[in-house]
Amino acid sequence: MNSPDKSDNFLAVIQAHKGILYKIAHAYCKDTEDRKDLVQEIIVQLWKSFDKYSPTYKYSTWIYRIALNVAISFYRRESRRKSVDSPLSDSALNMTDHSLPHDTTENIVFLQQFISELKELDKALMLLYLEEKSYQEIADIIGISVSNVSTKISRIKAALKQKFTHLKT
């Protein structure tokens, strides 16, 4: 594959899965600038790994693996990336309208907040669950057994439900 083709193909894949990048950045970073940096870091790592992509897995599985690995490691970095030759002023992803549907606004905000409060690995598991990935696919991405996925998801869901119940009382 020549370079322009490879680049076009890569950008098409990222464009088709841009929501994944946004949701992961939102779940793992509170600060807007950090989110921008994280999205940039994920795109860099995806691009560097693009040649190693195996069609055995769906693009979304490949993106989730790399994006979650980067996001989990990212928060432990000492400071923002300094090695970028020419830091970009704009983000690769932009929300043109930040408002949410009125009937669900409050609950979505709380769900996002509760997810962001989870531990790193639980957060990854919950994101994949909400994306309606099969337990087998979640097991492949996280690297644990299917039964372990089931047990852990039940536990996290129970904790989230309890938080929502506390909200109502």
Next chain:
Amino acid sequence: MEDAEMIHLWKAYDKRLEEYLSFNRQNAADITHMKVQSALASMTPLKIFAVMAGIIWVILVDSILIHTFRSASFFFLASAGIQVLLTKLAIGIYLYQLILIQRVNINAPILETQEKLCQLRSSTLWCARLLFLQLPLWTTFYWNQSMLYNGNVWLYLLQAVVTGAFTWAAIWLFVNIRYENRDKKWFRLIFSGKEWNPVIRAMELLQQVTAYR
């Protein structure tokens, strides 16, 4: 809130993203053209430098030890010998870290990758333990037979107190520099600062990884 409700909420969020999230293709294309090193790869030159500097130091001290074996004092030989042994162990840790850096695969399942990254970061704490273990050696290497036979009681006393305190501190720190003590005041005092925060957080994550297994 039921499972279906949670999924429904997420789908509403997803729909919103689908409608209003724009992808800056030019910006993403620019990212692919940037010459960037991964955070991991950028660690490699520094570790290689540390290994090279360590090897030079070991060769230097070993040469001095060999050449002065018959003439140098027992205190110098023992102190330098133990110090160089600890340096060799530290070089071993750096080599282990270099191997781990090569083995980290960002494409691999999350637990596998994170476990290697955490092991890599938390092994840095071992270097600190070895560094502290060298403390008493810096209080003994200058001693010789003349000082031993001609010194007065105050010199012996001062030396015993200083070396004893350094030995006690070195052993105590070697034993107690552990993740379990991360919340203790003395631990936070020694390991405060930007360079240690990722190490401590890596150890926290390592516990999560272990719990997931």
